[in-house]
Amino acid sequence: VSNQNASECYLKAVKESHFISSDKVVRLMDEVESIFEKHFANNDRKKAMKFLRPQQRKASHMVTFFVGLFTGCFVSLFTVYALLAHLMGIFYGGRRKDYMNTVYPIFSMFALLSLHLFMHGCNLFMWKSKRINYNFIFESSPKTALTYRDAFLMCTTFMTIVVGALVIHLLLGASGYPQGPVDAIPGLLLLLAFSMLVCPFNIFYRPTRYRFIRIIRNIVCCPFFKVALVDFFMADQLTSQIPLLRHLETIACNLLARNFRTHHYETCSDVKLFQELTYVISFFPYYWRAMQCARRWFEEPKGEHLGNMGKYVSAMVAAGAKLTYERNKDDHVWFAMVLVTSGVATVYQLYWDFYRDWGLLRSTSTNLWLRDNLILKNKSIYYMSMALNAVLRVAWLETTMKIDKDSEKKLLDFLLASLEVIRRGHWNFYRLENEHLNNVGKYRAVKEVPLPFGEIDSDG
Known part of the structure; x- marks a missing residue:
């Protein structure tokens, strides 16, 4: 050691x-x-x-085998999909609009989710290699907690199924099948994913799936539930998945309006009510996180909880100013408000990321502008991480405050959303490192690891 x-x-x-x-x-x-x-x-x-x-849970070589298998399948299927889409002219011409309305939301949602799982797998690998006791911090059982191999397996499995469904969608459409049933394939894919999430059988990581559902319940119903570290950690992940929530709203609207049959997608894209609903959904993650901070302040009246809540309130104010400016683009006052609120929110968030969540920027530290206790030996990594976080924060701020309908803009927003997921995964490592070293969130009364004794079952 x-x-x-x-x-x-x-x-x-x-x-x-x-x-x-x-x-x-x-x-x-x-x-x-x-x-x-x-x-x-x-x-x-x-x-x-x-x-x-x-007995400690042993790593299965079959998991590693299937990770490699599904990775190869995903790469092969994605190559086939790209070639078919190019030959059939999906991304240009008259078919582009319908295709972007039916397939793009589904694919983007699963792609962002899979990328987040991949980043979580990278975090699990780094936490384990650097001896960060993430299971203790998250209060998860070592017997059922995900390993980095499990996270990679879930990621590659999702993407293989999704890209396989896209290939089938293109082939059936080119073969002359009725367009209605063919366009229902993305909806069936979403139904399959939801069924797997709530599946009661002990397959595909049931303890993890059910714990995820309980955490989402705690987040949505906040401030009525006591806030644990894993609750606020997951709520922070949701603030980086606002495009995913928007896609869910679009998919639900298309399904309820039966747009896959009528192909009148303007119902969900041009109607003012649905536009307003899309913006409201964008506010939800920040609202949930602010309510968690309010609950913690109610239990422990400290100014740091109100300061943390202010970070999310500033993001909502900036988004609201942007929404008002979109309605009154000729009003220069609102343009100035957008600049001011966006700048304040960005600086606020960067300060909280570096100083509070990561514990860096300490002027009295033995390590220049870092903190006294560091896990990574190469100090330059911390400086590069702060610079990267700042750049990606600025890019993400723009995507959270606008909704574009043009196909090229949608693809650009997907790229920026992917970068935000990468930034969040990058942020996760340093946040848990700081918690492991300093217990900054005050979620643990003591630093001793609990004894690994399980409960004795009555039947023996």
Whole structure:
């Protein structure tokens, strides 16, 4: 752990010490096992050892195999899809508008979700390699918690199924099948994903799926639930997935209005009511996060909770100013308001990212403008990370405050949304590093790791 080579004389002294030669620890362990076996396991030693010496979850080589398999399938299918789309003229000509209304929201939603899973897998790998106790911080069970291989498997599986459905959609459309059933394929894909999320059978990581549903419930119903670290952490992820929520609203509107049959997509794109609803959905993640901060302030009246809430309120004010300016583009006063509110929100968010969430920019630190305790040995990585976060923050601010209908603008917004997901995954590592080192969120009363004893089942 310390990467230090001990000298031979030191090792000799250690081996001859009383701590090494004494059997007192072994006798104490045997005594504890005997007491536990007698009073808690009905003199069943096998049952007692099951809980006193829990087996760690072993990594399966099949998971690694399927990650590689689905990665290859995704690359192959995406290549086929790109060639078919080019030959059929999907992205240019008269078919582009209908295709962007039917397929683009579904594909973008799953692509952003899969990218977020991929970044989470990278975070899990880095947290494990740097000995950050993320399971303890998130209060998750090591037996059921996702590993980085599991996250990569979910990511590659999603994208293989989605791109496979896109290829089938193109082939059926080119073969002369009725356009209505063909355009229903994206909707069926969404239905399949929702069914898998709520599936009651113990397949495809049921404990993780159900915990995700409980966390989303806690976020949506905030401030009526006590805020745990994993709740606010997930709510922060949602603030980076505003385009995904917009796509969900568009898909739901198309399904309810039966636009896949009528092909009158202007119902959801031009009607003022649905435009307003799209903007309201964009406010939800910031509202949920602000309510979590308010709940924490109610439980523990400290100014830092109100300051954190102010960050999300500033984002909502900036978005509201932008919305008002879109309605009154000839009004220069509102244009100035947009510049002021957007600038204040960006600076506010950057300050909170660096100083509060990452614990950096400490003028009195032994590490120049960083913090005293760092996990990464290369300090230049922290400076580059701050610069990258600032650049991506500015790009993301523009995408959260506008909605474009043109196809090229949609693709550009998808690219910027993908960069925001990457920024969020990048932010996640430093946020948890700071929590691991300093307990900055005050979510843990003590830093000791709880004992890994499971509950004894009644049937043995």
